[in-house]
Amino acid sequence: MPRASFPRVLAFLVPFLVAAGGILVGFALSVGLPGYFVFLGTSAIVAAIAILGLGIVTGSAGMIALCQLTFAAVGAWVVAGLNVIGAPGGFVVWLAFGGVAAGVVGILVGLPALRLRGVNLAVVTLGFAAAADVTLVQIQFPGSVTGTSIERPEAFGTDREFFFLGILVLAACGLLVYFLQRSRWGSSWKAVAFSERGTASTGQSVPGAKLTAFAVSAALGGVSGGLIAGQVGLAFASSFSPIQSLALYVLAIMSGAHLIDMAIFGGLLWIVVPELLKRWGVPQDWAFVVFGVLGVQALTSGTNLGTGIRNLWWKRALRRSAVPTKSLSHDVDPAPPHRQPSRGEPILVVRDLSVTFGKVEALKKVSFELVEGTVLGLIGPNGAGKSTLVDALTGFLPQHTGFVSLDGRSLDKLSPTRRARLGLRRTFQQDRVPPSLTIDAYVRFAARRRLSTPEIADALQFFGCPPASTRLASVDVGTRRLVEVAANVLSQPRVLLLDEPAAGLSHEEHVDLGRRLTQVPDRFGTSIILIEHDLDLVRSTCDSIMVLDFGSVLASGPQDQVLANPDVIKAYMGETELL
Numbered sequence: 001m002p003r004a005s006f007p008r009v010l011a012f013l014v015p016f017l018v019a020a021g022g023i024l025v026g027f028a029l030s031v032g033l034p035g036y037f038v039f040l041g042t043s044a045i046v047a048a049i050a051i052l053g054l055g056i057v058t059g060s061a062g063m064i065a066l067c068q069l070t071f072a073a074v075g076a077w078v079v080a081g082l083n084v085i086g087a088p089g090g091f092v093v094w095l096a097f098g099g100v101a102a103g104v105v106g107i108l109v110g111l112p113a114l115r116l117r118g119v120n121l122a123v124v125t126l127g128f129a130a131a132a133d134v135t136l137v138q139i140q141f142p143g144s145v146t147g148t149s150i151e152r153p154e155a156f157g158t159d160r161e162f163f164f165l166g167i168l169v170l171a172a173c174g175l176l177v178y179f180l181q182r183s184r185w186g187s188s189w190k191a192v193a194f195s196e197r198g199t200a201s202t203g204q205s206v207p208g209a210k211l212t213a214f215a216v217s218a219a220l221g222g223v224s225g226g227l228i229a230g231q232v233g234l235a236f237a238s239s240f241s242p243i244q245s246l247a248l249y250v251l252a253i254m255s256g257a258h259l260i261d262m263a264i265f266g267g268l269l270w271i272v273v274p275e276l277l278k279r280w281g282v283p284q285d286w287a288f289v290v291f292g293v294l295g296v297q298a299l300t301s302g303t304n305l306g307t308g309i310r311n312l313w314w315k316r317a318l319r320r321s322a323v324p325t326k327s328l329s330h331d332v333d334p335a336p337p338h339r340q341p342s343r344g345e346p347i348l349v350v351r352d353l354s355v356t357f358g359k360v361e362a363l364k365k366v367s368f369e370l371v372e373g374t375v376l377g378l379i380g381p382n383g384a385g386k387s388t389l390v391d392a393l394t395g396f397l398p399q400h401t402g403f404v405s406l407d408g409r410s411l412d413k414l415s416p417t418r419r420a421r422l423g424l425r426r427t428f429q430q431d432r433v434p435p436s437l438t439i440d441a442y443v444r445f446a447a448r449r450r451l452s453t454p455e456i457a458d459a460l461q462f463f464g465c466p467p468a469s470t471r472l473a474s475v476d477v478g479t480r481r482l483v484e485v486a487a488n489v490l491s492q493p494r495v496l497l498l499d500e501p502a503a504g505l506s507h508e509e510h511v512d513l514g515r516r517l518t519q520v521p522d523r524f525g526t527s528i529i530l531i532e533h534d535l536d537l538v539r540s541t542c543d544s545i546m547v548l549d550f551g552s553v554l555a556s557g558p559q560d561q562v563l564a565n566p567d568v569i570k571a572y573m574g575e576t577e578l579l
Contacts, residue, residue, distance in 0.1 A: 090153055100222070269291075350404050355400045379533070555568050
């Protein structure tokens with residue numbers, strides 16, 4: 001085995017080894033725990049799986065869902081119904097069907113999340129939980145009226161054996177979540193939580209990211225509900241009340257349930273706190289008050305237990321490793337270009353592009369062409385319409401008029417996601433790079449294609465970025481901008497619009513970045529439109545320049561001619577010479 005591939009194989013095996021260790025511990029507990037604690041342990045497992053699902057939709061995707069136990073009720077209903085009719089396959093198969101059914105319901109419930117956010121989404125999901133609770137009280141679960149107990153698998157018929165089955169299911173769910181979090185789905189959840197516009201600009205469907213988060217979260221809720229039904233034998237509406245969903249949400253927020261171990265810790269708290277109150281002679285309902293206080297503290301502080309522990313660990317690991325943050329140097333990589341694009345053919349054509357906000361004309365019949373293999377500078381004073389032009393070109397302002405084509409294909413009425421997939425990419429003035437990812441995960445997510453480790457390392461080194469294993473939360477904004485540029489270049493777009501990519505860098509680093517950007521068309525086959533205020537960066541990078549002023553093209557052409565134009569000097573720098 002090649003030496004370089006061994007760490008990757010080891011990293012792949014680690015979660016399976018952890019899961020195997022957890023299963024061994026679970027088996028020992030199933031044998032050694034007293035009967036009452038076995039029952040409590042099963043309840044903790046059920047809660048941990050439900051919280052694990054909440055960690056996806058709430059912790060990773062950043063949406064508020066207050067109906068997790070309603071999804072659990074769907075899973076319990078399916079298991080109870082299949083048990084009543086004697087469906088083939090047995091309990092484990094019914095459990096899987098319950099999870100799938102809950103996932104479908106999760107997609108339906110998640111549809112409002114495509115338009116609603118924050119408190120409004122919370123009200124919708126809580127309303128769904130309340131409506132489901134009233135319905136379940138009225139119609140009851142299958143078999144509850146006749147007393148038809150749910151049949152457990154033969155190998156897991158006793159409480160101890162069923163506890164071990166719960167351990168197996170929890171291990172399987174943990175592995176599923178682990179690999180999903182590290183897949184493109186997982187990256188899309190974290191990206192959409194940080195910035196929906198940034199997610200769309202990478203070609204990722206924002207609705208798709210939200211609905212997959214709801215579906216996976218609900219499916220895990222459905223599995224937990226099926227286990228509840230198998231644990232108690234009969235499912236009742238009182239096990240899935242809205243107040244319990246609220247308490248689970250609070251535990252997920254407080255513990256940091258997007259982390260698998262903290263979801264398990266939240267499941268333990270779900271059982272330990274009421275049990276301690278009971279032993280101290282306090283009514284167990286006071287557990288909801290305790291959870292509420294912990295949740296308020298987590299929400300007001302903006303931190304959770306899991307993230308706090310991880311941050312301390314990462315800081316200590318960073319101090320031990322003492323890896324310096326990379327930055328741009330003055331040595332431009334002399335490596336040969338990957339391919340030589342043909343020059344002279346217009347790749348992006350814009351005709352009479354106009355944008356109006358009420359009575360304000362932000363853009364007035366802007367027309368230009370970007371020639372393949374070149375770098376076009378877009379400059380102008382503040383308020384000239386530069387960012388509006390970028391938004392219109394990339395689909396974030398669909399109400400524009402005019403014509404935009406890429407490689408001869410009209411982009412009219414196409415979404416930002418679709419335009420990005422066709423090869424029109426952009427970066428942002430504001431930070432849109434999700435800090436919860438590593439550089440490697442973000443680059444692979446934004447590139448939308450299979451990348452080799454050496455290919456990523458080469459691009460990061462070219463742009464002066466830290467190593468791929470570095471966490472984005474540990475680097476400054478200027479470095480994150482360089483990572484954003486590198487990731488978008490690796491997607492091999494036809495055109496890349498860079499909106500002030502050097503913000504946060506020193507003046508020397510500005511100029512150095514410009515020297516690298518001049519190599520991008522030949523090295524990566526990507527043409528560039530550069531929006532910048534730093535004229536030194538523009539001079540060192542751009543083949544031609546277009547100047548906007550009050551939404552109109554003031555001048556366009558070779559940079560020497562444009563920067564010497566008296567109208568440009570007056571509009572951009574007053575009476576000061578530009579050259």
